[in-house]
Amino acid sequence: MLPAPHSDRYSRHLQLPQFNASVQAQLTAARVLVIGAGGLGVPALQYLAGAGIGTLGILDGDHVSLSNLHRQVLYTTADVGQLKAIVAAQKLRALNPEIEVIAFPEMLSTENALERIAAYDIVVDGTDNFAARYLINDACVLLGKPFVYGAAHQYEGHVSVFNLGNGPTYRCLYPVPPAAGQIPDCNTGGVLGMVPGMIGIQQALEVVKLITGIGQSLSGALQVYDLLDATQYRIALKAVPHHKTITALQEQYELQVCDSPAADISVTQLLDWMHSGKAFQLLDVRNPEAFKMAHLSNAVNAPLASMDEGLPEFSADVPTVVYCQRGRTSLKAIEQLQQYHPAGIFVSLTGGMNAWNAQTTRL
Numbered sequence: 001m002l003p004a005p006h007s008d009r010y011s012r013h014l015q016l017p018q019f020n021a022s023v024q025a026q027l028t029a030a031r032v033l034v035i036g037a038g039g040l041g042v043p044a045l046q047y048l049a050g051a052g053i054g055t056l057g058i059l060d061g062d063h064v065s066l067s068n069l070h071r072q073v074l075y076t077t078a079d080v081g082q083l084k085a086i087v088a089a090q091k092l093r094a095l096n097p098e099i100e101v102i103a104f105p106e107m108l109s110t111e112n113a114l115e116r117i118a119a120y121d122i123v124v125d126g127t128d129n130f131a132a133r134y135l136i137n138d139a140c141v142l143l144g145k146p147f148v149y150g151a152a153h154q155y156e157g158h159v160s161v162f163n164l165g166n167g168p169t170y171r172c173l174y175p176v177p178p179a180a181g182q183i184p185d186c187n188t189g190g191v192l193g194m195v196p197g198m199i200g201i202q203q204a205l206e207v208v209k210l211i212t213g214i215g216q217s218l219s220g221a222l223q224v225y226d227l228l229d230a231t232q233y234r235i236a237l238k239a240v241p242h243h244k245t246i247t248a249l250q251e252q253y254e255l256q257v258c259d260s261p262a263a264d265i266s267v268t269q270l271l272d273w274m275h276s277g278k279a280f281q282l283l284d285v286r287n288p289e290a291f292k293m294a295h296l297s298n299a300v301n302a303p304l305a306s307m308d309e310g311l312p313e314f315s316a317d318v319p320t321v322v323y324c325q326r327g328r329t330s331l332k333a334i335e336q337l338q339q340y341h342p343a344g345i346f347v348s349l350t351g352g353m354n355a356w357n358a359q360t361t362r363l
Contacts, residue, residue: 007021009052009096009098010024010052013051013052018214019212019214023212023214024052026211026212027051027052027053027054027208027211027212028052028053028054028099029054030053030054030055030121030122030211031053031054031055031057031119031120031121031122032048032053032055032056032057032120032121032122032123032124032207033056033057033059033116033117033119033120033122033123033124034048034056034057034058034059034123034124034126035059035060035108035123035124035125035126035127035132035136036059036060036125036126036127036128036132037058037060037062037072037074037084037085037088037126038060038062038068038071038072038084038126038128038196039068039071039072039126039128039152039191039193039196039197039200040124040125040126040127040128040150040151040152040196040199040200040203041058041060041088041124041126041200042071042072042073042074042075042088042126042197042200043196043197043198043199043200043201043204044124044126044150044200044201044203044204044207045058045074045088045092046074046092046095047200047201047204047205048124048204048207048208049092049095049096049099049101050095050096051204051208052096052098052099053099053207053211054099054100055099055100055101055102055120056092056099056100056101056102057102057104057116057119057120058084058085058088058089058092058101058102058103058104059085059104059106059108059116060083060084060085060088060104060105060106060107060126061083061085061105061106061107062083062084062107063081063082063083063084064079064080064081064082064083064084064087065080065081066080070193071191071193071194071195071196071197072084073197074087074088074091075087075088083103083105084105085103085104085105085106086103086105088103089101089102089103104116108127108132108135108136109135110135110249110250110251110252110253113135113136113139113249114139114142114143114249117136117139117140117143117145118143118145120145121145121211122145122146122147122148122207122210122211123136123140123145123146123147123148124147124148124150124203124204124207125147125148125149125150125203126150126200126203128151130174130177131177131253132253133149133170134170134171134177134250134253135249135250135253136170137162137163137169137170137171138246138249138250139249140162140163140169141163141169141243141244141246142246142247142248142249144163145163146161146162146163146164146210146219147161147162147163147170148160148161148162148203148206148207148210149161149162149170149203150196150199150200150202150203151199152191152195152196152199153191153195154190154191154192154195155192155195155226155227155228156195156224156225156226156227156228156326157195157196157198157199157202157224157225157227158199158222158223158224158225159199159202159203159206159218159222159223159225160173160218160219160221160222160223160237161206161210161217161218161219162219163244164210164217164219165219166239167219167220167237167239168219168220168237168238168239168240168243169239169240169243169244171240171243172237172238172239172240172243173222173237174332174335175240175243175335175336175339176335176336176339192227192228194227195227198225198227199225202223202225206218220236220237220238220239221234221235221236221237222234222235222237222305233287233289233290235287235303235304235305236305236306237305238305238306264327264347264348264349264350265321265347265348265349265350266349266350266351266355267349267350267351267355267356267359267360268359270321270349270356271359271360273321279317279318280318280319280320280321281300281314281315281318281319281320281321282296282297282298282299282300282320282321282323283299283300283302283312283320283321283322283323283333283337284296284299284300284301284302284323284324285302285303285304285307285322285323285324285329285330285333286301286303286324286325286329286353287303287305288301288303290325290353294353294357295353296323296353296356299323300312302333304324304329304332304333304336307333307336307337307340311337311340311341314341314344316341316344316345318345319345319346319347320337320344320345320346320347321347321348321349322334322337322346322347322348322349323348323349323352323353323356324349324352324353325352325353325354326351326352326353326354327348327349327350327351327352327354327355328352329352330348330349330352331348334346334348
């Protein structure tokens with residue numbers, strides 16, 4: 001049995017508006033499972049432990065490596081080679097002995113997902129691959145559990161809350177997994193150490209909001225952070241009912257290998273198309289605010305988040321150049337477009353508007 005929350009430990013919480021001993025007791029009674037004790041999971045775990053979450057589960061079968069330490073700052077050089085879940089649990093118990101910390105030194109799988117998640121109120125997704133995220137999503141849908149999503153890549157991070165009540169699931173954001181290797185993880189694309197730290201803290205905040213009811217959760221929205229430019233924006237997400245109709249986990253969760261991945265086009269190639277008079281269509285999949293600020297001439301705006309609500313007419317006889325701000329959202333958009341318009345020809349503008357602006361400024 002856990003001891004009662006110590007008033008000195010949580011005194012700064014108790015000074016907050018909308019926060020009192022009964023709210024702190026809600027945190028003490030909560031059970032939160034963090035899947036992945038890496039770049040996202042470490043800061044989430046540290047702040048959840050500090051906040052007084054009564055039971056913290058840590059599920060991770062990986063070992064600490066030297067390349068982890070620039071962003072997974074719970075670990076030290078002396079921990080290299082040891083199991084992350086075991087080391088993290090020991091250090092979190094030292095941080096807050098008033099909570100229970102349970103280590104599961106194993107990888108998430110179809111064999112253990114339902115059993116592990118069923119014992120907790122909320123799941124924090126600290127993984128770094130799409131297969132694990134789809135497995136977490138489907139298990140949470142089957143069990144009726146909300147989960148807090150986070151992702152970090154290079155200088156950018158995403159946060160959302162999925163499967164909360166009638167809100168959207170992860171599959172409402174990404175109905176189809178990307179082709180293998182299409183979107184690199186931090187092992188291949190790199191990540192600035194502070195980026196997952198900031199995103200993991202945001203995930204911890206969303207957990208506290210869900211438990212206590214303070215503030216407004218990110219259910220129904222994807223918050224996108226550009227940490228290099230110190231900017232952020234929010235994409236509204238729409239719940240698609242059939243994504244909640246699954247009745248069982250898939251036999252396996254692997255990235256789909258696409259026989260014909262989305263082609264891309266460089267800024268120089270697009271300029272050649274324009275100058276040569278080649279027939280093509282332009283589709284801007286950024287949010288309306290970004291589109292109003294600047295867009296390519298004759299482009300049609302169809303934000304990725306609202307594609308389920310309707311799309312403009314496309315000619316299947318000419319290619320459609322799809323672009324976003326950086327060149328990643330356009331790839332996701334093409335996955336959806338190919339479902340709605342299988343005969344269409346879609347190409348992604350490499351680097352998006354950022355590359356366009358940089359290249360055309362130099363010309």
